[in-house]
Amino acid sequence: MSWFKANAAEVLRNVAEDRIPYIITQNGEARAVVLDVASYEAAQETLALLKLVAMGREDVKAGRVVPAREAVEALRQRIRDE
Structure with missing residues (x-):
């Protein structure tokens, strides 16, 4: 020190x-x-992405999923409604 x-x-x-x-x-x-700041920011971004992946895995385990076709159609509908 x-x-x-x-x-x-x-x-x-x-x-x-x-x-x-x-x-x-x-x-x-x-x-x-x-x-250095750039390395710190890169590490923080990596951690954030890993947290999102973990959250996604938990959603899959809990059955909180929608087939891709349904999700895409729902997004298209939202865009049309706007």
Whole structure:
């Protein structure tokens, strides 16, 4: 942690340029990760997509599904009604 404090500007520059995360430790234990913004946003987007997939799987297990043809026809009808 003390090394990070003394070298924060360099670490941030390296993270931004190289897109390599830094794991910050305190007393030998991982405490934080410094990550460039683009990598963080990509990870968040991936997590959001994985959550949607999990929700979809739960819908299938619970029987909350509609055949594709019915879904497409319902969408077409909504468009016509607008």
